[in-house]
Amino acid sequence: xxxxxxxxxxxxxxxxxxxxxxxxxxxxxxxxxxxxxxxxxxxxxxxxxxxxxxxxxxxxxxxxxxxxxxxxxxxxxxxxxxxxxxxxxxxxxxxxxxxxxxxxxxxxxxxxxxxxxxxxxxxxxxxxxxxxxxxxxxxxxxxxxxxxxxxxxxxxxxxxxxxxxxxxxxxxxxxxxxxxxxxxxxxxxxxxxxxxxxxxxxxxxxxxxxxxxxxxxxxxxxxxxxxxxxxxxxxxxxxxxxxxxxxxxxxxxxxxxxxxxxxxxxxxxxxxxxxxxxxxxxxxxxxxxxxxxxxxxxxxxxxxxxxxxxxxxxxxxxx
Numbered sequence: 001x002x003x004x005x006x007x008x009x010x011x012x013x014x015x016x017x018x019x020x021x022x023x024x025x026x027x028x029x030x031x032x033x034x035x036x037x038x039x040x041x042x043x044x045x046x047x048x049x050x051x052x053x054x055x056x057x058x059x060x061x062x063x064x065x066x067x068x069x070x071x072x073x074x075x076x077x078x079x080x081x082x083x084x085x086x087x088x089x090x091x092x093x094x095x096x097x098x099x100x101x102x103x104x105x106x107x108x109x110x111x112x113x114x115x116x117x118x119x120x121x122x123x124x125x126x127x128x129x130x131x132x133x134x135x136x137x138x139x140x141x142x143x144x145x146x147x148x149x150x151x152x153x154x155x156x157x158x159x160x161x162x163x164x165x166x167x168x169x170x171x172x173x174x175x176x177x178x179x180x181x182x183x184x185x186x187x188x189x190x191x192x193x194x195x196x197x198x199x200x201x202x203x204x205x206x207x208x209x210x211x212x213x214x215x216x217x218x219x220x221x222x223x224x225x226x227x228x229x230x231x232x233x234x235x236x237x238x239x240x241x242x243x244x245x246x247x248x249x250x251x252x253x254x255x256x257x258x259x260x261x262x263x264x265x266x267x268x269x270x271x272x273x274x275x276x277x278x279x280x281x282x283x284x285x286x287x288x289x290x291x292x293x294x295x296x297x298x299x300x301x302x303x304x305x306x307x308x309x310x311x312x313x314x315x316x317x318x319x
Contacts, residue, residue: 013131014313015120017113018140019178024185024211026312027149033316034150034301034308035158038071041307044314045074048104053095054135055081055110056240060275061135061143064302065107071307072314074104086115093122100130105313108132111240113139131313138174138240144274145178146305149186151298152230155270162187167228167265169193169221169255170282171248172200175234175274180204184213191216193224195251221255225264232272233257233282249281258284262292270294 096119
C-alpha cells in the first residue's frame, strides 16, 4: 500500500529544529496564534496523534505539549527514550519513518541535536510531510524561546519589542541561542555576559546578528544589565552536566541575577528564567520570587506557545 502521506503535490513539512526555522514572519504568526482564545482555534489535530518522544525527562515541556495537543483536538502519545532507542534499537531515520506512519507531528526531546537533523532529513527524503519539532536538544530550545517572546510581548506590547534590550547572564547554552535568535528576529537588542570559555561561538554570534539585531558579547554582567529592559538567566549546570557542577559554580561566581544586578537594569525591567531555578546560585530568591519576576507567567506561556506552534504547523493560521 502506498504511503498516504507521500504526495507529489504536497509541500515539504516545515521542521522546527530551532526558532529561526520559522523566520520572523512565521514566528510572529505563531505568537499571534498563541495569544488567541483557544476556543477560537480550529481543531486542526482532531482525530490525529502527536508523538512526544523524550530522551530526557521534563516537567514544563511534557505538560505543555500534551495539553496543547489536546486543546487542538489531538491525541498526545508520550514515548520515553528507551522505548524507541534512537540510534541504539533503531536508527533515528527509522524511528522517524515509523512514528510518521501514525502521527501528524513528531515532537522530540533529544540528547544530540544531530538526531533531530537525521529524523527530519529522513522524512524529507521519503516525501513524508510530517514536521519534526525540537522539544530541546543540546543545541537549541525553540519552544522555550517562543514562550519567552510571548511573555515579553505581554510585558511590553505586541508591537513594543523593537528597540527593547534583553540581557542574558550565564552560560551561552541552548536556551540562550534560541532566545537570542528569537529576540533578534523581533527587533530586540541582546546582550550576553558569560565567564571566559562559556560565551557564544562566533558562528552563533554571526547567526544572531544576521537578523539585524544588535548583540553585545561581554564577560561583565554589570555591562550587560545596564539599562536593560529584561534580565534572563538559566541554571549554571544543565541536565547531563552534573559532573561539572563544582567547576561551573566556581567559574560562574559573580554571575548571579540578584538585587544588585537588577538595580542596574531599567526601572521597569522584568526578570525571566526558564526553570528549574537554583535559588542562591544563578538567581537570588528575592529576585525570582520578587515583584519584577515574570517567571511563572513565562512557565504558563509554555502551553500557549506550544498550542500556537502546533496550530501553525497543522494549518490553523498559515496563509
